[in-house]
Amino acid sequence: xxxxxxxxxxxxxxxxxxxxxxxxxxxxxxxxxxxxxxxxxxxxxxxxxxxxxxxxxxxxxxxxxxxxxxxxxxxxxxxxxxxxxxxxxxxxxxxxxxxxxxxxxxxxxxxxxxxxxxxxxxxxxxxxxxxxxxxxxxxxxxxxxxxxxxxxxxxxxxxxxxxxxxxxxxxxxxxxxxxxxxxxxxxxxxxxxxxxxxxxxxxxxxxxxxxxxxxxxxxxxxxxxxxxxxxxx
Amino acid sequence: xxxxxxxxxxxxxxxxxxxxxxxxxxxxxxxxxxxxxxxxxxxxxxxxxxxxxxxxxxxxxxxxxxxxxxxxxxxxxxxxxxxxxxxxxxxxxxxxxxxxxxxxxxxxxxxxxxxxxxxxxxxxxxxxxxxxxxxxxxxxxxxxxxxxxxxxxxxxxxxxxxxxxxxxxxxxxxxxxxxxxxxxxxxxxxxxxxxxxxxxxxxxxxxxxxxxxxxxxxx
Numbered sequence: 001x002x003x004x005x006x007x008x009x010x011x012x013x014x015x016x017x018x019x020x021x022x023x024x025x026x027x028x029x030x031x032x033x034x035x036x037x038x039x040x041x042x043x044x045x046x047x048x049x050x051x052x053x054x055x056x057x058x059x060x061x062x063x064x065x066x067x068x069x070x071x072x073x074x075x076x077x078x079x080x081x082x083x084x085x086x087x088x089x090x091x092x093x094x095x096x097x098x099x100x101x102x103x104x105x106x107x108x109x110x111x112x113x114x115x116x117x118x119x120x121x122x123x124x125x126x127x128x129x130x131x132x133x134x135x136x137x138x139x140x141x142x143x144x145x146x147x148x149x150x151x152x153x154x155x156x157x158x159x160x161x162x163x164x165x166x167x168x169x170x171x172x173x174x175x176x177x178x179x180x181x182x183x184x185x186x187x188x189x190x191x192x193x194x195x196x197x198x199x200x201x202x203x204x205x206x207x208x209x210x211x212x213x214x215x216x217x218x219x220x221x222x223x224x225x226x227x228x229x230x231x232x233x
Numbered sequence: 234x235x236x237x238x239x240x241x242x243x244x245x246x247x248x249x250x251x252x253x254x255x256x257x258x259x260x261x262x263x264x265x266x267x268x269x270x271x272x273x274x275x276x277x278x279x280x281x282x283x284x285x286x287x288x289x290x291x292x293x294x295x296x297x298x299x300x301x302x303x304x305x306x307x308x309x310x311x312x313x314x315x316x317x318x319x320x321x322x323x324x325x326x327x328x329x330x331x332x333x334x335x336x337x338x339x340x341x342x343x344x345x346x347x348x349x350x351x352x353x354x355x356x357x358x359x360x361x362x363x364x365x366x367x368x369x370x371x372x373x374x375x376x377x378x379x380x381x382x383x384x385x386x387x388x389x390x391x392x393x394x395x396x397x398x399x400x401x402x403x404x405x406x407x408x409x410x411x412x413x414x415x416x417x418x419x420x421x422x423x424x425x426x427x428x429x430x431x432x433x434x435x436x437x438x439x440x441x442x443x444x445x446x447x448x449x450x451x452x
Contacts, residue, residue, distance in 0.1 A: 053332075053336075061321075066328075068328055071324050071327045071331065072324070074320075075321070091305050091309045092294055092296070094304070094305070095296045095301050095302075095304065098301045098304060102298055102300070137282065
């Protein structure tokens with residue numbers, strides 16, 4: 001398959017962009033990565049490929065765009081079905097993976113973002129508390145779903161590993177902002193160990209951004225968010 | 234002892250999606266009606282994270298979140314599929330389901346609960362969103378093509394609830410700007426399976442009227 005057949009339109013700081021990249025690596029699929037600058041205006045290609053949300057990541061397979069990171073991961077799993085499976089095969093286990101991935105995106109990630117974008121100490125504390133609560137729930141989920149194995153997906157990285165693991169570097173940045181550890185021996189021992197395993201996995205380590213670089217970007221992003229809020233309507 | 238149970242309320246549009254999917258596949262289920270102001274211990278046990286309906290329980294195992302439930306139903310009972318076979322078709326259906334839940338529904342809820350400028354802006358967002366949804370129906374009878382699919386079930390509220398929002402809150406959602414959606418509405422609502430489970434309009438009006446008054450107390 002020619003390199004240009006599979007492209008990922010992404011942005012290096014985006015945790016969502018990591019997801020299809022990790023999935024493609026797991027399946028040993030070669031692809032062209034096209035960088036989009038999140039702090040500047042959106043490219044023609046992005047606006048054409050994702051007119052509805054105008055966001056990264058976008059997977060371009062041939063001339064077909066696929067949008068929304070978790071939808072892309074499922075697509076990758078289904079198209080390259082001869083590679084290692086990303087979603088489990090049992091429908092109930094699939095439902096559990098989907099449930100927790102949706103929880104991460106709909107409840108946990110907004111709290112994480114809330115820490116970054118907090119305007120007051122109180123707002124920051126409240127957001128941190130939500131992040132911690134979520135991690136405790138996810139620790140419990142890990143216990144149930146991994147069944148003693150190294151990953152949520154069992155012996156191999158799976159859908160839920162990708163869904164949560166893509167946030168690990170951002171979590172480090174948020175820990176720095178919060179001046180506290182959010183993944184701890186005391187409350188989230190399994191996740192702490194899992195985080196090391198995930199981050200050092202061969203399909204993951206080369207795409208994860210550097211924490212320092214991301215922290216610098218975090219400062220810029222926070223300024224952008226706060227500025228946008230201050231604009232009177 | 235029923236193998237399939239569904240915790241829901243009479244009006245929930247999220248629950249309706251699940252009922253329609255079960256009926257389309259001919260699956261028998263036991264409906265358990267929840268009073269959301271007094272949630273049952275069983276519901277709290279089956280859905281401790283969100284404490285919401287719908288919850289599907291299959292052979293004692295609970296599944297929460299309507300879109301997760303729909304995928305589970307599709308994968309467990311293969312007859313009358315609500316997703317196409319090809320991965321691109323699946324991705325597309327899932328995309329529209331997500332779009333509805335993350336963009337369209339929050340906008341309509343904003344329009345319903347807010348006033349003045351905020352309501353106007355929210356309606357603006359709704360109408361923008363509907364342009365995309367209208368596009369998606371081009372050349373098709375249903376979002377799923379010739380037969381009802383996942384996206385139809387998720388957009389189902391446009392047929393069941395949107396007329397209620399118009400009556401109660403004066404929110405004109407589906408009009409001549411969206412001819413394809415207007416044509417789709419009766420195709421969906423009059424489909425024999427869908428029609429057989431249809432939260433009644435009059436009852437919905439009473440419910441949403443009361444809710445509207447809560448958000449917009451008379452001055």
